[in-house]
Amino acid sequence: MTAEPVDKTRYDKPCATDFIIASRQCEIDDLSHLMRMGQLVAVISNLIHALQRERGASNVHLGSGGERFAAQLDDLRAASDELAQEFYAALNEVASRTIGVQSGARLFSRIAHAVHVLEGLEPLRARIRALDLAPDEAVRQYSAMVGGLLAVVFEAADAAMDPTISRLLVAMFNFMQGKELAGQERALGAAGFAQGEFDAAHAERLSDLIDGQERCFDIFVEFADAESQALWCTALGGTDQAEVERLRRLACTGNLSALLRSEGASAHIADHWFLLMTARIDAMKEVEDHLEDQLQALCTERLEQARSRLAEQASRIGALQQDDATDATEEAELPEDSGSFVVFCGAERYSSESVSPRLGRAIIEMVHDQSQRLQSMQDELNAAREALEERKVVERAKALLMKHRKLQEDDAHRLLRKMAMNQGKRLIDVARAVVSMADVLG
Amino acid sequence: MTAEPVDKTRYDKPCATDFIIASRQCEIDDLSHLMRMGQLVAVISNLIHALQRERGASNVHLGSGGERFAAQLDDLRAASDELAQEFYAALNEVASRTIGVQSGARLFSRIAHAVHVLEGLEPLRARIRALDLAPDEAVRQYSAMVGGLLAVVFEAADAAMDPTISRLLVAMFNFMQGKELAGQERALGAAGFAQGEFDAAHAERLSDLIDGQERCFDIFVEFADAESQALWCTALGGTDQAEVERLRRLACTGNLSALLRSEGASAHIADHWFLLMTARIDAMKEVEDHLEDQLQALCTERLEQARSRLAEQASRIGALQQDDATDATEEAELPEDSGSFVVFCGAERYSSESVSPRLGRAIIEMVHDQSQRLQSMQDELNAAREALEERKVVERAKALLMKHRKLQEDDAHRLLRKMAMNQGKRLIDVARAVVSMADVLG
16 A cells, blocks of 8 residues: 555566567577477487388388298387387487477377387287288388377478578478388388289279378478488489399389299298398488488577577666666656657657667567567468468378278278379369368268 | 386376376366466557557647647547557566467567557657557558557467457457458548648548458458457447548548538547547457456366366276276286286277276277367368458568568558459469569579
8 A cells, every 4th residue: 555656557568678678588499398309309310210211121021921021020019119119218218398389289199199009019919929920910000000100290391480590300200201101111022922912902902002192201301401312312323223123113113923924932032122122211311310410410509599689678778777767767867848758769759758769779679570570470371281281181081081981001091092193183172172171071 | 327227118108098087188288378368359459549549639639730629638648658658568467377378479579569669659659649640650650550450469369279259369360450451541530630630631531441340350250250240330339420421422532622611620530530449349349358258258168178088088098097006916916827818809909017908998089079179270260360460471471562662561562452453363372472472582
């Protein structure tokens, strides 16, 4: 009751500068989160790589009726387990520090799914050991695990607010997706060559996997920087692409008799295919590692920039407020009729009761800077986001087709592609049409 | 070093259920944030309403050369100041609880801008008191303040993750925008009638404001629920719309001589216009208040739902884990060769070492539920977002035109509309074309 109302008013009234600082601080929080997500993505990438190799070798094993790769499989499983441990450790770290982040609900839902499907790894291995599983089903189960992990990466890519980082994440996500299709191709081919035959369905599936890889790598090339693109060319150049294409052709045409005649037992050819494709996929992993290093470097750089900008602005504001206090004292000594109550500065007027013209100008400049920067980031971001948006629409359309027409994922994708071809439209346009009919479909 | 490695592994390995809970918790955090934003929006809406009225009365005052509304203005200013205090108090609340939220950087940047432009209120009033300002310039400065406040509301609307809430926010934001254009119309008309004339530029501006209102209210109707739409009809029905239209027509045709002859002094007509438009805008405020109440009710309901879902799932998981522990003990008593190592359940297999089939099924169900729900929310959300997206594109296009052609905001908007008319395209399409040329423009 004895408090001065004027003082209370001045206390309650927030200063624009506080919110400029808060805005910067939010950016720093976003970047720190992204950095942690980058570390999680690197760990996931390693785990996926190990699971892909385990899947491929498992299919040689299953395809050869248990003759091949029994010993190697134990090593590959141990390697996967070690990387799974790293993944779990990274999740504990993420869980403890990621409450309240952007799109946290979706991220954690994806993680829950990924963790859950990974529970199926031991039972799956037991059935492979017992040769109690068709190669296709083994591929399906391993691929579901990889798919669950990739969905976590996708969520991370979707959360980035910085356009350069977002472009990098789009490039990285599509690269990982392409590599996964290459991994499925290795596994499918491994079983086929080991069994000595590819039926029409398997040949078609192989073609789909090859096409799908190309689409993914096209998007990667579109969004990656020149250095990563060059590395991708070099990495592929170090593999025997002609031999890959020859075996692909023989597999896709479905007739392996000539190959078996000239090059001996199917087990030998399966080993050859596995090693060839593994070299190819290992080369991809090099590019992926490079992308992850780039992501870390970019986040570190952005964080440093954001922190030094924040420090700079905070000290600038502090200095101006200091001056301001001095100016106000000086002005208070002027006669009342000096007209100094309202001080003109540029396009705006300030009361000498509130802030000085200099601080006022600095505030305008900082607010303008920050909103311009956020705006132009948004513009660039939208371009990168479109690539992710398209994937979401295609995934959504597939899910709808799976539900309404009781299709497997592969078949849903094939149906979409067929619709696109028949209608002479792009896949994404057909997918959009399917999604927009979702209400009608029920 | 003496720790058992198996135990360590089990400790490190996170459970899918933890992440389901974390996902739910993030949703609750999002909703709590939205609820606080809703409270902030309500406070902003009141402040805007007071500033709009102060702006209109100031223009009667300025237009009448200081004859009219001098006393009323003091009351209106006191009312604005009181609501500004409430706004500042709400900001202090937001600032202390909003670190780390979604799009926090943009939100705080908008708030910094709004707080900053409000600093200009006292100097502006001083010039109005001194009659040292053209009515147009007074409108421009008041409108900049309202615009800064509306930008904060827009950011709040953009952050909602729940589609029903998002639709409501889109309806509310467009309604507030429409009401602001009605407020500008009141102020412009007040000055014109008080001065006894509308030149061609002012008549055109008045037409623009009327068109703009209609576009905003169209979007409101599209996104609002039936109850709010009905309230909007009732509220408008309680005002003298025919008289509003008559005065608009006379103002837009630019010739007031007949009106002045038949209805007396221009000061009288200005008062009449001011009261008429104030009744109209007060009616709008009722609808706005209703929308805000709805937002609070919806957030409260969603929060309760989310909290009870979380509690339900947590207790379900707890119960299943209890059972699980019991089951595991029981299973350990089975002979080793009982084949119970791998337990088939539905489409998935579980190791009895990890989780029981029942818990496994529950996890699948919960993960599936959560991701389905998040996905369908995303789908609906995209529809609501489009309306916001369009505004962003138009704003961005205007900003580009203002920068590159050195235009005022009004003129930039008019240029966009002219381009759209000439090309026979929608405003949004022309705006998109302008934005996509941004790189070319420099």
